[in-house]
Amino acid sequence: MSKTKPIVGITMGDAAGIGPEIIVKALSHSTVYEECRPLVIGDAKIIEKAVRITGASVKVNVVSEPAQAQFSHGTVDIIDLDLLPEDTAFGEVAAVVGDAAYQYLAKAVSLAQAHEINSICTAPLNKEALHKGGHLYPGHTEILATLTDTEDYSMMLTTPNLRVIHLTTHVGLIKAIESITPERTYKVVKLAHETLKNAGIETPRVAVCGINPHAGENGLFGYGEEEEKLLPGIQQAQKEGIHVEGPYPADTLFFRAGRGDFDIVVACYHDQGHAPIKVMGIEEGVNITVGLKGGIIRTSVDHGTAFDIAGKNIADEKSMIVAIQSASELAPIWEEEN
Known part of the structure; x- marks a missing residue:
């Protein structure tokens, strides 16, 4: 893996919230690509819908692994887990959406553990949906601790x-x-x-x-x-x-x-x-x-899913940009693996 710009895995969070929108808006800024190589982990259909909602001048590039990504401004690279239908409703708590949010995070952790990404940045999830989806955690932090066996x-x-x-x-x-x-x-x-x-x-x-x-x-x-x-x-x-x-x-x-x-x-x-x-x-x-086993760093926006404004193209991406930048700044750089 390159020792230059870190690869930041960005999990989509709860698809019924503002996560997809703020991800697309954040990745519309060229400054993000100057500091890191962003890679979304989620559902391509939902990200494509967010592109239409926001009117962002970007294209979606589906990849199966980080090595296939383009990492260029104007392209949103995504590992598509294909868990949700395109017509997933905004602003509604749903078990399938909560489970999907968990699966995005689990995939990101596995990529970080394999040194295929350098750090993780998470869009917000909804705790009620997470619980309905069968994952009884207070939030991201506790999931990460379990997935990495960290006390x-x-x-x-x-x-x-x-x-x-x-x-x-x-x-x-x-x-x-x-x-x-x-x-x-x-x-x-x-x-x-x-x-x-x-x-x-x-x-x-x-x-x-x-x-x-x-x-x-x-x-x-x-x-x-x-x-x-x-x-x-x-x-x-x-x-x-x-x-x-x-x-x-x-x-x-x-x-x-x-x-x-x-x-x-x-x-x-x-x-x-x-x-x-x-x-x-x-x-x-x-x-x-901080403190996760393996040196994994995870950052997140410091706000929730904002169901009341989801899908309306009014969510502010500023916190997401700063979260991606922080994930880049704090990311461990793995040694080149043969």
Whole structure:
């Protein structure tokens, strides 16, 4: 495989949503092809319908493997799994569509594991459709963890001015705090460090949020969670030469990171990390799964399927473009295989 531009496998997501449209719109921009070699994994009939809806000046090129792709602006290369009919309805939850979204992702993982693509970028899926299709996962991240047999992984969110990685995500607040351990803190700090180092930041600056207001303020708030759950993990990472600080009060830490004091913030729970990201740039937000076995990087738009506007040619492709760019920037480059 070439060591120049990485091949980014773009999964179509839920075909009843805006995924096909934003993929076609994103691949209409020549700048995408300047940074990577995009390859769609989905249903060609649906992508062709999206081309008609958007009026994009592109042609669809069906291939059976990445080596057959043209990777040239004006052509949308796609591995066609041929799972859905052309008249698949927009804006409707359907089991067959949910299953198809899962199959696109599974195909992308197998290609990444075989080193035929360098990274994965996912269009949004619909959790209800996914479940109706027989795949009982909260979302992409958990599917990826299962398909790659990964236990220690994390969600990273990025905007142009802020990066956040999470200790916990889709669990209630009480359970989230209970599940934070020094080992989890250490592992996520290390994941943040390694991911940014692989992306070209020689000495990433990592900062960890406190759990309680004012990071506990020396026991004034909470029950010593910072000292019990966070500090030992931070200190372990520091002993290994990782540049990590904290725990710091979250109400000021995100401001400091946004102005450039740190390269990434470790958030303790879902809303602590998601809210600042969405305030600072929801249209350019990217969701990244890090820590997957085999070094696989997956990025995604930081929005949903938007069933209410699907098929109307009004969905904005900006987040998809940024997600593809992030998948390119963070992609491992596999060695040439004979």
